[in-house]
Amino acid sequence: MAAVTVAKAMAAATAARVMAAVTAARVMAAVTAAIRITAVVMAAATVARATAAVTAARAMVVATATAAEVAAAAAEIARRSPSYPRSIDSPVLPGLFSFGLRSTRPSAGP
Secondary structure, eight states, X not given: OHHHHHHHHHHHHHHHHHHXXXXXXXXXXXXXXXXXXXXXXXXXXXXXXXXXXXXXXXXXXXXXXXXXXXHHHHHHHHHHOTTSOOSTTOTTSTTTTTTSSSOOSOOSOO
């Protein structure tokens, strides 16, 4: 009977070791999966950051081009418009700069 009890105890110990090994393997598999998921999430975040940077750069290029186009259009309008003041002494603004700081024309006032 003692031999049977010892055999049962040894079998139980072996089963416990096997269960511990299986549990450890499952824990390691879960950790590995978590690491892989973290790597995928980090890669996705990096791609999102890169995409945002490219989008911002494109927006800056468009804004710069638009500002340049607006400035060019304003310059063209100023160049073509006969009523646009060409200088400080423009007849469109008579007497505005007649106080002598910039104008070389005599004042139109009394």
